Amino acid sequence: MSYSHLKPPLTATLTQFFVLATVGLSVLAAEFRVLAQASSPAPNYRPNPGLAPATDSMNVYLLGPGDSIQVSVLGFDEYKGLPPQIILPDGTISIPLVERFVVSGKTVTQVKQELTRRLSEYLVDPTVEVQLTSLRPLTVTVAGEVRRPGPLQLQPIPLGESGSGGDETARSRIIPTLAQAIAAAGGVTKEADVRDIIINRIGVNGISQTMTVNLWNSIQASSSNQDISLRDGDSIFIPKATALSQGDQKLLARSAFGSPTVKVRVVGEVKRPGEIEVSPDSTLSSAIAVAGGPTDKANLTRVRFYRLQANGTVNEKTLNIEKLTEPTQVEDGDVIMIPKGDGYRFLDAIGTVLGPLGAAAAFIRIFQ
Missing domain, CATH: 3.10.560.10 (Outer membrane lipoprotein wza domain like)
Incomplete structure (x- = not known):
């Protein structure tokens, strides 16, 4: 393998790192699995692959420990054999020439841009590709008018089950959605106001954000256009409706947001x-x-x-x-x-009246 495209004196460093990365991957993966199992997350829920995707795309998904990404650099053969990189508990990955690179809290696009800048210090005009290969479970909290309020752990749908193709629409299906979180919480009560659902989340810049989601139109139209993708740490509140007609209550109960039973x-x-x-x-x-x-x-x-x-x-x-x-x-x-x-009530009444007499007669017969 030729390393003539590298900016010297990096050949030895690249070779050494490539060997260490390949040998140590299974150890790192095992370490992460142990750490993940040691935590005690909320009840586990795996969303239904048949549910329609949310309108959000993967461009807003924030990477975190447990996610797996594939990094490749076009035109550089030594990067073709890199296995998927599992993001470690400290939020980092390591690839040749870039060790302990922090990706947690960033989008795939941001990671691609920053890796391109970092690798440009060593490689000539690198074209970096970053692909999300698997997602970590998301932990969210659902409160208010649901059957089982509290924290939930939502399992993502594997990429292979999310539909054909690799476009943003297909990939967006793997992210758990608001509707799936409500279903995992047992569905809404008959007094829920799904027109004014409140979601609190931490944004890309670390600033807390509050948004309001109206799912009522989705119920009436039997569509998922108003559904949104969730992020790790989201807090969801379903308020109580001030007034709901009997017809609205029936429609809500029969919808995908109602309790299944x-x-x-x-x-x-x-x-x-x-x-x-x-x-x-x-x-x-x-x-x-x-x-x-x-x-x-x-x-x-x-x-x-x-x-x-x-x-x-x-x-x-x-x-x-x-x-x-x-x-x-x-x-x-x-x-x-x-x-x-x-x-039958009359016969029961007769039995109630005559019951003590029958018991007394049986007692007398003992001594006869």
Whole structure:
């Protein structure tokens, strides 16, 4: 291999470094994995590869420890065999001629520009290419009107699953998005205001930024145009809506931002009474069916239906399941009580009255 293109006296330095970088890569990778496992991150969530990409591109993604980038220099053969560089916990990578180069907190474009400047001190007109090959998990915090508020660790989608091609649109799919964070937090509650979601983040310059995102239009249009890519350390707050119509609540519950299931209590004359989980678009009748269906003693003409309102009051209805003209959609926290038929209640009352007499007669028979 010829090193005539180097600015002397760097041939020995390059050769020595290239050997050390190749031999030590597996050791560095193992060290990072140990450090990553030693930390105790938030609950792990891997987003759905089928979700549409956010509108942000990779130009705004800030590199950090755990990311992997591929560096090549066109026209210089000794850089073709470089393995992907895992960004170490101190935020650096090392390539021939540039040791302990800080890349954490920079974009891929910034790294490319700075490496070009650094290598120009040793090489003649270097053309540097930098490609992001894998991403680290992102840790974000979701608070407010979600089912499971708190810190989350969002796993990126591998590049091979993000679609064909290497353009910015395809690569943007691998970054976890706001919608995926909401899904990982269990979905929004029925009182969430998705028109005014607040995101706090640290910008490229280290200055805290606050932005407001409106996802309501995405729900109505069934698109992801308003969804955005997240950054490590983002803090997301979903406020409570001042007023939502029943139709808006149903639309929100059925959207991708709603909880995948709701919890309903079905008690009384069903075969499996207790708390059940059903899909957000389930009806009262389907919830009863999930609870095993009514028993032979059930009175389906006077089913009691309880729902807690936003103001703290309880709305109670008595429904005739056999004559419902419109399906009643259930919501999280609803309670359904199936009573006994009148004839069975009478028999139970007789049993209650005669029960002590029967017990006394049995006691007397012991001594006969």
